[in-house]
Each structure stands twice: as structure tokens, then as C-alpha cells.
Amino acid sequence: GQQVMQIPQYQHVQEGEDFTTYCNSSTTLSNIQWYKQRPGGHPVFLIQLVKSGEVKKQKRLTFQFGEAKKNSSLHITATQTTDVGTYFCADAGNTGKLIFGQGTTLQVKP
Amino acid sequence: EADIYQTPRYLVIGTGKKITLECSQTMGHDKMYWYQQDPGMELHLIHYSYGVNSTEKGDLSSESTVSRIRTEHFPLTLESARPSHTSQYLCASSEFSPIEQFFGPGTRLTVL
Numbered sequence: 001g002q003q004v005m006q007i008p009q010y011q012h013v014q015e016g017e018d019f020t021t022y023c024n025s026s027t028t029l030s031n032i033q034w035y036k037q038r039p040g041g042h043p044v045f046l047i048q049l050v051k052s053g054e055v056k057k058q059k060r061l062t063f064q065f066g067e068a069k070k071n072s073s074l075h076i077t078a079t080q081t082t083d084v085g086t087y088f089c090a091d092a093g094n095t096g097k098l099i100f101g102q103g104t105t106l107q108v109k110p
Numbered sequence: 111e112a113d114i115y116q117t118p119r120y121l122v123i124g125t126g127k128k129i130t131l132e133c134s135q136t137m138g139h140d141k142m143y144w145y146q147q148d149p150g151m152e153l154h155l156i157h158y159s160y161g162v163n164s165t166e167k168g169d170l171s172s173e174s175t176v177s178r179i180r181t182e183h184f185p186l187t188l189e190s191a192r193p194s195h196t197s198q199y200l201c202a203s204s205e206f207s208p209i210e211q212f213f214g215p216g217t218r219l220t221v222l
Contacts, residue, residue, distance in 0.1 A: 033210065042200055043153065045210035088152065096141050096160070096204060097168070098211060100153045 004029075004091050006101030014109050019076040021104035023089035031092040032065060032072045037103070038085040046074075048092065079108045113137055116201050116214035123191055124222050131186045131217045133201030142184040143211065145200040146170060153200065159184055191221045 005024045013019050023032065031050045035043035047056055049065035049072060056063045062075045076083055086105045090098040113136040123129060135142065140161045145153040145168075155168030159178040173195070174188050184203075188195055198218050202211040 042213040042216050043211075044213070048210065086150070096206070097143075097155055097158060098153075099155075099169070102152045103150075105150065 004089060004099055004101040006089055006104055008104055009102060010105050010107070012107045012109065013079050015081060016078050019079050019083070019106055021074050021087050021089075021106075023072045023074075023101050025070050025091060028069050029065075029072070029091050030069075030094060033090045033092045033098065034063060034072075034074055035088045035090065035100075036085050037088065041085075043088060046087075076106075079106070081108050081110050084108050114201065114203055114212050114214040116199075116217050118217060119215060120218050120220075122220045122222065125190075125192055127191050127221075129188050129191055129219070131199055131201075131219070133184045133186070133214055134182050135184075135203045135212070135214075136182060137203060137205070137212070138181065139203035139205050139212075140181065141204045141206070142178065143202040143204075144168070144174075144176060144184070144186050145202065146172065147198045147200055147216075149198070157186065191219075193221045195219060196221050 033048045034046040037043045053067045054065040060077045064073045086103040088103045089101045115134050117132045142159045144157040146156050147153045154170035156172040157176040159165045165176050174186050176186050198216050200216045201214040204211045
């Protein structure tokens with residue numbers, strides 16, 4: 001069935017360094033959503049990308065959707081300790097069901 | 111701030127017990143979902159509902175059952191809990207698809 005692969009699984013960075021997580025699918029994605037889950041918390045919606053090649057920014061976060069709609073990325077510029085958590089991408093088809101990637105857990109050393 | 115609630119937040123029970131995990135939302139959303147998540151792992155959809163009296167099984171097979179008698183309420187029941195059911199259970203809702211899902215705080219279940 002449909003699978004969404006996310007890499008890397010873990011990333012440790014020094015505060016101030018950049019961070020990127022990648023999401024890949026073997027099939028075309030309808031829409032892609034990104035969520036953040038803080039340690040011990042629940043997923044919180046960050047953004048949805050719909051169009052091929054779309055780029056959206058939220059302060060230090062930049063989200064991209066590939067031209068072929070088979071991959072997406074989340075880039076954080078100059079990480080802060082508040083960025084710690086697990087970032088999930090999810091294939092959001094029109095059925096309403098989300099298929100989540102495995103997540104990338106970000107640790108930030110102060 | 112999303113208004114979706116789950117109780118209990120933590121539950122430790124013995125094997126063979128029947129349990130019900132509660133999920134309620136006050137946003138009037140038609141769509142509701144149950145996910146299972148092991149620590150540090152991805153979320154797996156186990157049940158979903160698109161409205162009252164509508165329930166479907168998700169992509170991950172689960173021995174649990176759900177009901178949707180009222181729009182705001184989507185409880186999950188395990189008739190006979192086993193240690194393999196130990197996990198975190200997250201409830202979510204959305205207004206329509208594809209749009210963001212709002213997640214509850216989760217129930218951490220431990221079956222001894």
C-alpha cells in the first residue's frame with residue numbers, strides 16, 4: 001500500500017545550526033501535511049502543501065513540495081531549543097485519512 | 111486552541127480487563143479518528159468515522175471497537191486488554207478533508 005518514507009530518523013544539531021527532514025513517496029501525493037510532536041505531547045498541525053513545486057515559509061521554517069509531488073522537505077534555519085521534537089509528514093488524500101511518515105526526531109544542544 | 115479531550119490520560123490495568131478510552135470534541139467536526147502510536151514511532155490509523163453511525167477500520171488491524179452515537183463523542187473499547195495493547199492512543203478530528211487534524215492529548219495505556 002501507500003508508504004511515506006521519512007529521513008533521517010534522528011538528527012542532533014547544535015543550537016544555531018540548520019536542520020532538514022525529507023519525505024519521499026513512490027507514488028504521487030495528493031497533498032502533504034506536516035506536524036510537530038513535542039516530547040510527551042501530541043501532534044500539532046504545521047502546514048499543508050497542495051501544489052507542485054509549492055514553497056511556504058513560517059518564520060524560520062521553510063516547507064517545499066516537489067515538482068513531481070513525490071517528495072517534500074522541511075528546513076529549519078538557525079535551530080533553537082524550542083524546535084526540539086519529532087516532525088512528521090503525512091500524505092493527506094481526499095479521503096481524510098492521513099498516512100504518516102516515520103518521523104524525524106530533532107535534538108538541539110544549547 | 112483545539113477543543114478535543116481524552117480521558118483517562120494514563121491507564122495501567124491488568125490483562126483481561128475491559129476498558130473504554132473516551133474522546134470528545136466541541137468543534138462540531140464530522141470526521142474523527144483513532145491512532146495508535148508506540149514511543150518514538152509513527153502514527154497508525156486504527157479507526158475512523160465520517161459522522162454519526164459511521165465507523166470504519168483503519169490501516170492497522172486492531173482488536174478494539176469504536177462507536178459514534180453522537181457527533182462529539184468517539185469512544186474506543188477493548189473487550190479484553192492484553193500486554194500487546196500497551197501503547198499511546200491518540201484521538202483526532204477534522205472539519206473536512208483534506209485539512210488539518212486536531213489531536214487530543216492522548217491516552218497512555220499499559221497492560222500488565
